[in-house]
Ligand SMILES: Nc1nc2c(c(=O)[nH]1)N[C@H]1C(S)=C(S)[C@@H](COP(=O)(O)OP(=O)(O)OC[C@H]3O[C@@H](n4cnc5c(N)ncnc54)[C@H](O)[C@@H]3O)O[C@H]1N2
């Protein structure tokens with residue numbers, strides 16, 4: 001059995017990265033850029049007004065001038081206007097500045113008497129309220145770096161320069177096999193001896209949260225031949241194979257043998273941790289294979305701690321093994337030495353509360369947990385206030 005640290009080091013050294021490609025801008029949220037982005041155009045594309053008001057020529061140097069009443073320049077205007085000497089032209093936010101003008105006086109700060117436009121010149125400087133062409137970026141400027149996460153803000157930036165397709169690291173395709181004769185689908189009345197499948201729902205939705213779209217789930221009864229044919233089939237068709245359950249030492253745990261038969265190379269099996277001790281990770285060519293212990297808390301914890309960082313690095317994210325941070329414990333904590341404990345916890349107001357209901361079958365604490373806490377193998381007691389590593393979902 002290896003330690004948590006050894007397992008994470010092995011995975012980190014064996015990183016697999018995904019293919020690159022392009023996706024539609026609106027499909028790119030949460031993915032990572034696979035190339036630097038240079039702006040194809042100047043933004044703003046033309047000098048335009050930052051206010052509803054009046055465009056003037058500063059050099060006229062007067063606080064009173066003729067209002068050219070027949071002209072109004074709106075946003076979207078494509079006409080070409082020129083400001084005469086000692087003139088002011090009505091203009092609206094986003095509209096192109098007329099030739100000859102260089103300043104906009106905001107409408108609340110002017111007075112109009114008949115055809116005469118007046119303002120207090122002391123309140124303005126040359127260039128006021130004009131958004132200059134290229135002020136955001138000029139053509140060819142590096143606006144986003146390779147490896148950056150595509151956030152809603154990044155999508156706004158890329159849209160502002162007109163990109164409809166975005167170069168990204170493509171997410172892996174994932175096949176999930178859920179093992180166990182006892183599994184029933186949610187929505188049906190539960191029978192004696194059975195359990196609702198929760199792992200399938202956790203894995204599918206957690207993968208979706210990470211940006212994985214191509215997901216297929218198969219259920220397998222505890223029959224070695226059926227399991228073998230499902231493993232063989234999924235391993236041909238998916239970048240990543242995740243199996244839930246059947247990886248322990250019971251008579252009906254056929255997963256490890258099935259993976260060996262499919263030429264999967266074992267990276268490790270069993271970690272000194274609770275929950276999730278019998279975690280198995282293997283690989284084949286450019287594929288990850290994760291066999292997660294079936295207990296629900298073990299599946300979720302192993303996904304958060306091991307599968308998620310591997311898939312995030314596949315998708316171009318960096319530093320995926322870092323904890324979210326360190327925070328002080330709200331109460332004393334005691335455990336046995338020898339295993340790293342991952343605990344469901346709640347981070348709130350700068351401290352960490354360990355929740356009750358930590359058993360491997362018990363999902364109650366997961367309903368309120370917003371992070372997983374790591375207590376190292378050699379620790380027996382941590383007094384209140386001790387700094388601990390935590391990992392957000
Ligand atoms: N003799 C030993 N027995 C066990 C050991 C051990 O070291 N020696 N390890 C225990 C630990 S720790 C874990 S974790 C489990 C892992 O077992 P498996 O990966 O083989 O998982 P299963 O036996 O198939 O299932 C375990 C448990 O989880 C429930 N389950 C399974 N799949 C689902 C699902 N999709 N949704 C909800 N619940 C699921 C299943 O009904 C079992 O109760 O082994 C221990 N045993």
Ligand code: MOO
Nearest residue numbers: 275276277298360
């Ligand atoms: O480690 Mo098992 O994952 O305790 O239930």
